Amino acid sequence: MMRAMSTSASGMRAQQLYVDTIANNLANVNTTAFKAARAEFQDLLYQTIAPNQRQAAAAGIQPVQIGHGVRLAAVRRDFGQGSTMVTGNALDLAITGDGFFRVELPDGSYAYTRDGSFSLDGEGSLVTAGGMRVAPGFSFPETATEVGVQRDGRILVRSDGEQESSELGSLEVYRFANPAGLRAVGSNLYAETEASGQATLGEPGQDGLGTVESGLLEMSNVSVVEEMVRLIEAQRAYELNSKAIQTAEDMLGVTSQIKR
């Protein structure tokens, strides 16, 4: 009886974690380039209850395996492409493919992002919405009047009084063998891990890396309808598990009433 209770409790805990990830997805439904996450479960260990020797011999009864519930296996992120939104801002960039922009963190290490809502800071550097420098580092001249980003990542700048625009540099676009292994560090940034593999510099537009599109932003890939369906699913599963606990409790009550 106690086993059924803890089994169902593990089920309720699992559904709670499921709801937690759904809530986070829904909270980020309008976050630029947010990737939906999903909790995944595995069954727990089983205990084998063997029939007594005589019964087993007489009827060939198999031992029965009773499980102990469920546990969280992983929270996986779906790196599918989000829809794009037209902003018209030349420094709003979307990657249509598997690529990531590289940004430099204040401590000198690197993180990766698909959120291309870039702007210029006071020193003329290209920075993310969070103020991190975009690799490989660009310094825009103060006299720049027109900025354009090509689909292959080249940044073109035309200064005041000039006829032709000149190339300032190229955005670095990286890819990972297993993006699902990336670690989310907040602020729309991901860090490289052993599971994701090393970031490899790619050529925009080649091998599915995607082109850099100026004037567009990638929206989150959260599907609200799907999340709502999962939310209902999780809530009902939570209820079912609580019923199993209630039943176990009722059975305990019945047991204690055998002796009057």
Added chain:
Amino acid sequence: MIKALHSSGQAMLVQQRRHELIANNLANANTPGFQKLISRVEQAPLAAVPGQTARSAGLSVSALTSTAQGPLESTGNALDVALMGEGYFLVETPDGPRLTRDGGFALGPDGELLHSSGHPVLADGGSLRIDGQPSILPDGSLLDSGRAAGRLSIVRPLAGTELRRGGDNLLEAPGGYEEVPLEEVSVQAGRREGSNVEPLEEMVAMIRAFRSYEMAQKAAQAADELLRVAVERVGVLRA
């Protein structure tokens, strides 16, 4: 009389086991590729003792793995695969090969195809590495950026043998397993099989188990009552 008490107790224990199985099914209502365990109460035939009347036989619970197809869900992930019909994917663990229907695979740090338990998935009897863009065909073949990389091993336990569970969405086939013939294999990439637990069935089973438990308790109480009467009324010396 004591025997009746004993039988009732055994019946209660059996229903308790059934409820534990149901609780585990419900806890795994969202576990990918989970196959529910269906409990069955069995009466062991009497080991007839000559010269004695039949008495309570030993009750026991057995559990069968349901191989019903679970619902498929589109995930869009190229490495999520759902098996249609019978069969299991094969996973290499330190304790030997294990079977699974949880097809949520991922690539490890060195491009190795891994099961959600972190163990390598077997293809053509060995593990598999993918360096480029993976894709999976309906016959279970894996492509690495369009190049053939191997075929997922898809097996089934030998007829008449039961599977044993070890957690982590893995099953052991102590009776051995065989390759599923190629023409019977149907794999859908980008989709994932959910748990085949039917909440309604489990709720009904739970009510039945609970009521049977109550009835067995009443039988125990009745046996107890008869004993009490026997002790208190029979053979009372009247002055």
